[in-house]
Amino acid sequence: MASRKHLRSRASAWDRKYSPYLYISPFFLLFAVVGLFPLVYTVWVAAHDWDLIMGQGEFVGFDNFAHVVGQRAFWIALRNTLSIFILSTGPQVVAAIIIAYMLDSHLRARTFWRMGVLLPYVVTPVAVALIFSNFFSQRFGLVNSVLDTIGIDAIGWQSEVLPSHLAIASMVNFRWTGYNALIFLAAMQAVPRDLYEQAEIDGAGKVRQFLSVTVPMLRPTIIFVVITSTIGGLQIFDEPRLYDQYGRGGTDGQWQTMTIYLYELGWTRSDFGLASAVAVLLFLLIVAIGIINFTITRRIATGDGRKKTASRRRFAKGVRS
Known part of the structure; x- marks a missing residue:
């Protein structure tokens, strides 16, 4: 027993x-x-x-890495990747927060608008790329046609570096802004309404409430969205691959990203060693930028926490006196 x-x-x-x-x-x-x-x-x-x-x-050890780093095409692809990432991530996060704030307000048919902002995310990347590639076409595109009617010269959306990056970034923003807006909306709905009532009693307007209450309470969600956007933005492939009919990132690599360069090395040149070296370097780049984002946001959060603690101590001293 x-x-x-x-x-x-x-x-x-x-x-x-x-x-x-x-x-x-x-x-x-x-x-x-x-x-x-x-x-x-x-x-x-x-x-x-x-x-x-x-x-x-x-x-061969590190020979593949040395060969890749010594190629001009690698640095062009790295420049293009970082440029498109910067042009898409920043505006995307700002626009998503503003849209989420509008959806969180007293709108009519809020469910309809909340479902509507998610529709671009549901559309396939192929359809988005085909639409935007015709939209930014240099000869018959709608953008250049509008510019021509107001007397502005046509822009080389597919022949120049920065315009092509803006066009591809607009595709990324079109697809992902609504998705991130719903994430921010869920975070906004978790903010205690008492904070807004107190701010309104103190005389704060809508803009002041948004900047002083909403944005600070969204800091963890902003960190999450920035990190996920960083990971996705540095691995962008569909939009630049389908931006033109050739899919090689332009005639001179104007918008060839790291993933397209990796694809070309692996499947066009049949060199898996060089392609894998690019993949490892891209992984290290994502990790490095992720660590930088984490460090910066952690310091900002720590600084805000110290400021709040100091203000509480000053308030307590004032009450005692």
Whole structure:
């Protein structure tokens, strides 16, 4: 009898100690198969002379990385990727916050408008790219036609660097602004309404309430959206790939991103070693920018926390005196 109780107690202790790990183990197993293993295998391929047809060749170490970094096309692709990322992420976040604030106000047919802002996200990237590529066409595009009617020379949306980046960034903003607006809307609805009532009693208008109450309360959500937009923006592929009929990022690589450059090395030149080296460098770039974002936002949050603590201490001293 005592032995049975002892076994039951040990089984119960084992269950309390190890059963949580069993419940979460499927996620880690799946991540190891579809996430960690491809990453490690990409590093392995990048360290070899790997051909698409012949397969694995000899071990070359960091030669593929040195070769890629020494190519002018790599730095052009890096410039284009960062440029499109900057032109899309900043305006996208600002526009999403403003749209979310409007949807959170007392609008008629709010459900209709909330569903409407999500429609661009539902549209396939192929359709968006085809529409915008015709929209920004240099000869017969709607934008240049409008500019011509008001006496402005046509802009080389597909031949110049910055205009092509603006056009592709507009595609990204069109697709993702509504999605991020719904994320901000969910965060705004979690803000206590008492804060707005107190601000209104203190004489704050709508703009002041938005800047002093809404935006500070959205800081964790803004950090989340910026990080996810960073990861997605640095891996952009569909929009620049389908921006013209050739899909190579322009005649001189005007909008060739890192992912298109990677695709060209792997499937056009059949060099998986160089393509994997670009993939590893892109991964390191995303990690580096993510760490920078995390560090900056953490310092901002820490600074705000110190300011709040100092103001509370000053207020407490004033009450005591």
